[in-house]
Amino acid sequence: MNAISQDVTAMTDSSAATAESRAAKFMKRRNRIRFYEILVWIAAIAAIFVAPTKLLILTEIAILALFAVSLDLVLGFAGIVSLGHAAFFGLGAYIAGLMALHFIAEPVVGLIAAGLVSGVLGFLTSFLILRGSDLTRLMTTLGIALMMAEVANQMAWLTGGADGLGGFTVGPILGTFEFDLFGRNGYIYCLVVLFLVTMIARRLAFSPFGLSLKAIKGNPMRAGMVGVPARRRIVAVYSLAAVFAGMAGALLTQTTSFVSPDVLAFHRSADLLMVLVIGGTGYLYGGIFGAIIFTLLKDWLSVVTPQYWMFWIGLILVAMVLTGRDRLARWIEFLPDRFSRKEAGR
């Protein structure tokens, strides 16, 4: 409302107000729901009825997508390259498993607990990534993840060590919806969580907060000069991303009712980076598209050539970078632009 009224009087108002109204307009435009977003969610819901045999892989995609959305907040918005995001994912997975084993089998409680604990770890470690170059951050995050993996292996009395944590059953969701063998309820559960988290992340990313993050990504020093508290913003977004990553880990535990030590493995962080880059960074849905493409591709390749699928994934990566990742990732932007022009006459 406010924005619109300002819009009308913008011409005659003082220059400050004009700037404000332009800012409001800009924010509104950024915040507009795009065509492809609706498409994604409709397709995701329709899949329950149309593709009942593919729900398990869709569940995996939803979890990976959630994990990727979490990394996108850090990488795409704040510009922090992390090779250790699995630390939070794994912690969340273990917390959810331990909750189910010792305290309460109901998954939503476990999900929230996992998110909170991971968030605390994210907050504590965020201070380590404030300084340094890309390479330094890469290595610090990687180091943290590797140490977490080693801790999980050493504390076998708690985590089951290399054998993994099993022997628990995850109760029905909210006490009513049982996890079935076809993965239907599991999928719906993951989808709901993914939707909620994406909406929260979206709200945040396209707010002034998100803009200030992009400013930090662009040039931290300049961002500081125009009054953006860079350090505090980074700590906040990193902790939040950790919460989401922990939730993704919890979902994995709850849909598989098992925690294997490889939830903390290096390849998870590396795959994740790949997923995000395939889908494109900095607009949140990149994680979702990337997860869909990456998982289906990998599944298809590993059926066609169980031993050598890695070669083809590698080839695709190389080809992608050589043809220009940006060009490829922007394919999705063409769609909404065309539609949005029609609607809003931008």
Add this chain to the structure above:
Amino acid sequence: MLTILFDGIAYGMLLFILACGLTITLGLMNFINLAHGAFAMAGGYITVVMMNRYGISFYWCLPAAFLLTAAIGAILERTLYRWLYQASHLDQVLFSVGIVFMSVAAADYFMGGQQQLINLPPELSGRMEILGVGIGRYRLFTIVVCAVLVVLLQLILSRTRFGSRLRAAVDDRRVAMGLGINVSFVFALTFAFGSGLAGLGGAMGAEILGLDPNFPLKFMIYFLIVVSVGGTSTISGPFLAAMLLGIADVAGKYYVPAIGPFVIYALMIVMLIIRPSGLFARGAGR
């Protein structure tokens, strides 16, 4: 006690040989080449094939591993890598991870998934006692090779014409070109040299570290630790870092085995917090 120190030094030296090629591409050419381990693996496999299939002496395998890997590096540089010098770090990371994946699958296809082993010439295996300190012969050999390498590298980079051309090309590409330096040739040669060093490291490391198709993934982390702790602007930085990590790792595992696996990671994080751009950062670092 001294034996542990000796082992630590040898291990550190080995890490250095493996990682110093990466220091060159990363530090001098500013290219994050995670596929460095793939070149090391190539060197290792070249040695294994030459020794086990053709019975060529280990001493000939080392230079051969260096030259052949350098040739592979040069070819890849000319065809693929050179398009990415100006690309973002993220692109470079992805590109080189792609190369790693391809090399892992290719090695699996051609050589099989099992551990490859080589048999050293008798004068390099076993150990001897000097003043009560047990010294592994092969480890001593590693130390000698590494020491020669460090001196050579330092001399090449700081004293030769090529070294100064390279540094000029890195500092300002355009000005260097304006001065008549063939920048793309200098880069290609440097990249080949860095890859060759990796190949040499792989050949030397096959004995101690083992060799299987997952080599590039398994040891990528160690290279990166050395380079990031040591900083990328000098040769001596990574050298000292490799020594420090080698000794700390070996000593940590000997004296406090319970926390052994954490030592190297914890050390890295602490170092990175204290000196984010490496042990001996020159100026602001890049």
Add this chain to the structure above:
Amino acid sequence: MMRGMLLGAASLVMALAGTLPAAAQEVVKIGLILPMTGPFASTGRQVSAGAKTFMEMKGDTVAGKKVELIIRDDAGVADQTRRIAQELVVNESVQVLAGGGLTPLAMAVAPVATQAKVPMVVTSAGTAAITKASEFITRTSGTLPQYSLPVGTWAAQNGIKKVVTLVSDYGPGLDAEKWFTKEFTSKGGEVSEAVRVPLQNPDFAPFLQRVRDAKPDAVFVFLPSGVGSLFMKQFADRGLAEAGIKLIATGDVTDDDILNSMGKPALGTITGHFYATAHDSPENKAYVEAFEKANNGMRPNFMSVGGYDSMALIYAALEKTKGDASGPGFMEAVKGLSWTSPRGPVSIDPETRDIIQNIYMREVKEVDGELHNVEFETFAALKDPEKAEAK
């Protein structure tokens, strides 16, 4: 606009849907899920080759049904294993699952087996507790306690007094350490030190130095197979043998697949395990010949025989149920089954569904210019000691 959206959504969904499974009547489908890529790829390769060799030798029909083997790669990642298992059961109507290259991979499938009432044959993983995870799990490999314990017995009987144990610091390693120590000390031996090596460990120097400094009569070792060979070289290099320290180990260390390339340092190593390529029996001769012919000269190791026997078990059980592969009936048939495997006589314990088999003590020797594990002593028909003790 609206229509376009719906069309788009529909086409996306169609793309995801893929093909629906075809109903199969006279076919028994077996889903073999293994790590074919990643650090444990050699396990997958050996097991799948073993299973295929069985089918080549014995044909693909049993009790009037055609057997179809579906091999999938899980890259050694547990949640992948679980998803693939679930998909195979739900979409491909697979009736028997097999695989489990590592303990967590087998554990992750256990809930699926229970929920879907599908039998699961573990071909490789060696932690004792796996068969307890589900009523529908049986095993054709062996457990670590099962083949670490006899090594302790043998050591105590052969004049070894003081031992240092050196194991990989994870579940199976700790199992091996525990059962060896237990048996060895109860027979009067002394374990002076227990060294644990982290899984991600490139250099054995500090650990070997510890062993050397402790001056034991022997060192008992368990390490996963690839790492084991590296250890062997460094063991020799450090002159532990000259210092009078014997090397005794589980058979993983002298894995037949790579034993020959280990060279001289491996000679004389004493190991205990359930299968050696050099095992002397007509069944094994036929097996080794067929295996090497089909796999370009690759030697079958203990993993492959786990794969081979998983198929032997499934065939025998189907024979007994007259081709009925439904879970409860199949598992009833499995209990108490016995057959002659390339490794010798084996049977399935009716109570624990775990394998009962001979454990052989072997020494690495040169046979016809190649290194082999040569058996010299047999501990007959051993059960898994952990579950035997729990009773």
